[in-house]
Amino acid sequence: MRKTVFTAFTLTALVAAGAAFAGPATSGDATPAPDARPGQWRQQFFDRIDTNHDGIVSRAEYQAWVDSRFARLDANGDGVVNADEVASSPMAAERAEKRAQGFVRRYDATGSGEVSRSDFDAKEMQRFDRMSNGADSVTEDQFSAATARHFRHRRPMSPPSSDNGG
Secondary structure (H helix, E strand, O other): OHHHHHHHHHHHHHHHHHHHHHOOOOOOOOOOOOOOOHHHHHHHHHHHHOOOOOOOOOHHHHHHHHHHHHHHHOOOOOOOOOHHHHHOOHHHHHHHHHHHHHHHHHHOOOOOOOOOHHHHHHHHHHHHHHHHOOOOOOOHHHHHHHHHHHOOOOOOOOOOOOOOOO
């Protein structure tokens, strides 16, 4: 039970942080703008939690934010969430939609709202050319440097465990 609760709250925090980062800036339950720099993002996030705008997030304000996030994940309102409920939550759907829109914006070369195979190939091969500095191959160091920039805000994953104990 403890592991389930911990997992639920961890997923809540991850989805909430991702949704907060991915969403547009609007009023109400607004999320920080996706193009905000990290310092701006933190300030926008703080301002959203600081509901009375006194420059201090009280325990009650933070608890209200936690409650609203959990409620958005707990679609059936039973007070518990599982992975399926988190994955099908409105918060996850909003994040997936925003990521999909971002994907289309990045790869749609014609402005049609669709990504063709040639659009995708061209954009990815441009990425390869940047990594390789125009060469026909990429060294491990070049690849690591390029992917480190892409994943700099994400927590490193542990290598898979070799034991079967779970």
